[in-house]
Amino acid sequence: MRDIVVVGAGMAGLSAAETLRAEGYDGRLTLVGAERHLPYSRPPLSKHVLSGKEEPASTALRAEGHYDGLRLDLRIGRRATALDTTARTVTLDDAGKIHYDGLIIATGATPRRLPGTDHLAGVHVLRTLDDCGTLLTELTNGTPRVVVIGAGFIGSEVAASARSRGLDVTVVEAAETPLSRVLDPRIGAACAELHRDNGVGVHLGVGVTGLEGGPRVEAVRLADGTLIPADLVVIGVGVAPETAWLADSGLTIGDGIACDATCAAGPPGVYAAGDLASWPHPGFGRRLRLEHWTNAGEQAAAAARNLLAGPDAALPYAPVPYFWSDQYEVKIQLVGLAAPADTVAFVHGSPEERRFTAFIGHQGRLVGVLGMRSAAKVMRYRALVAEPTSWADALAAARG
Ligand SMILES: Cc1cc2nc3c(=O)[nH]c(=O)nc-3n(C[C@H](O)[C@H](O)[C@H](O)COP(=O)(O)OP(=O)(O)OC[C@H]3O[C@@H](n4cnc5c(N)ncnc54)[C@H](O)[C@@H]3O)c2cc1C
Incomplete structure (x- = not known):
């Protein structure tokens, strides 16, 4: 070659x-x-x-x-x-x-965009260094009112960063709980509360019907008729x-x-x-x-x-997946996999405390460990996901 x-x-x-x-x-x-x-x-x-x-x-x-x-x-x-x-x-x-x-x-x-919004100034996505530069310039120009559309991980991190600058921030999410495509609703709800704990407005279960203004965005219109004033909109609806x-x-x-x-x-x-x-x-x-x-x-x-x-000697790729997100000084981590329909057991802490370790099970097996402010425990249980471990043995290990 x-x-x-x-x-x-x-x-x-x-x-x-x-x-x-x-x-x-x-x-x-x-x-x-x-x-x-x-x-x-x-x-x-x-x-x-x-x-x-x-x-x-x-x-x-x-x-x-x-x-x-x-x-x-x-x-x-x-x-x-x-x-x-x-x-x-x-x-x-x-x-x-x-x-x-x-x-x-x-x-x-x-990043996905919202149809019909490209013509408005002040509407952003965040994927590249250039996107970040443009967004940073606008975030630091006066005290813009920020609306983040989509409470996924990136939208949530953008909201947290904008809030840390003392700005007025609102998050809008069409699903009843954030991250409902990947996580149990109780975990999603804890993520929503994290925003509220930090003074960010949260609208859940209501879609965006349009952005108002021109040439610059002035407001975000929701399906229930609410109009949220906005000087800056960040779209975080996935990639x-x-x-x-x-x-x-x-x-x-x-x-x-x-x-x-x-x-x-x-x-x-x-x-x-x-x-x-x-x-x-x-x-x-x-x-x-x-x-x-x-x-x-x-x-x-x-x-x-x-x-x-070469194909005859190639090996299967079998990692233990790892993901993290940092929001409001809180670290959220996932080793392994998570899907909304999976079984969830909170083995340490609780969503209400905003500090927990959750086991995620699928077809009788531990497939993931998700933690909020629980980095050491998540890493300790990584081996159980890698092994693999039955759901019952995983729960017994956590009790032990
Ligand atoms: C703001 C942000 C925060 C994130 N935070 C986290 C996090 O906390 N934890 C985590 O686990 N993951 C996080 N991620 C996700 C992580 O960054 C991605 O999973 C990772 O970047 C994927 O790497 P990649 O090389 O596959 O793709 P990319 O990073 O997208 O790189 C692909 C490159 O290919 C270039 N390209 C595209 N088309 C062409 C073409 N036709 N010809 C030539 N070049 C092309 C693109 O311009 C790009 O530079 C975050 C992502 C973003 C955007």
Whole structure:
């Protein structure tokens, strides 16, 4: 293999490139990234950068000199527009084509927007460093009234950061409890109360019907007729895997790129990793697509090793997933998996105390541990999720 191309210069793309070199790959290595920045860390954007604790530049993942050491053909500010798996080429937005023997696709995800709101100034999403810069400028310009649409993790972190600046903040969530797509309603309710504890207005179970104003946003209109004044609106209604450029590639795309257990995407030499890759997790026995920072790095490293090993020696990718969120000095962590219909047992603390460790069970097995302000306990129980452990044995371990 003499030509490997990595498309997407986020955490997954960087990890793939670093792993390839660490494993001894000595051929040409091209890293293509649509943003005009070298790889940086997204998690601090909604936490430390928006709250003013960290400078945007501190999010760089590596010092500039590091990239010389990787001997990369670095195409930063260049977008891949098409993939031809027969000719084995990636087409770029300058019409150039790059040949590959091996390809790792790591183009991440893109935030969803609200239809019909693009024309209004003061309406933002948060995914990139540039998004963060624009939002920061507006947050620090006077005392804007902020409305966050969507009480998912990123929306909630944005609300917490804006509130830490003393701003008037309101969160609107269409579901009856935050995070209802992934969590038990009691945990979601605790997340909603965390906002209220900190002086943030919360509207639950009511959708947004429109944004008022022009050219700048002035208010958010809810389905029950409520009009919330707003100088600044942040939309946090989730992301979609960034697969549009692969539409004619022949890859199987549903909820992201459908890979096999080794992260192979189908055509010879093509792998995918990070937010846009779904794969059947051999340990949990179900197909997953994770939007987790740790997974992006780990999955890309696994994909890179499997690409070098070849299909016959490739190993299944079977991590213990890990996710965290920081809101109002409170850390929420999840090891393993969680779904709204899973069984939940609060084994330490309670949602009312805003401090708890919850076991999450699926079909008689412990599949996840979720903690609020309980970092040490969550990490202690990680081994039970990895093992695997029956629901009864897990509860007995917690009692012991
Ligand atoms: C504000 C924020 C806070 C977060 N906080 C947490 C947290 O606390 N905990 C946690 O676990 N996770 C968190 N996440 C999620 C985590 O950042 C993602 O899971 C992770 O960034 C995914 O990495 P990735 O490399 O797969 O994708 P990305 O980080 O999206 O990187 C993909 C890169 O590919 C580029 N690209 C896209 N299309 C093309 C193309 N056609 N050609 C070339 N390049 C392209 C994109 O511009 C991007 O730079 C957060 C995310 C955000 C946005």
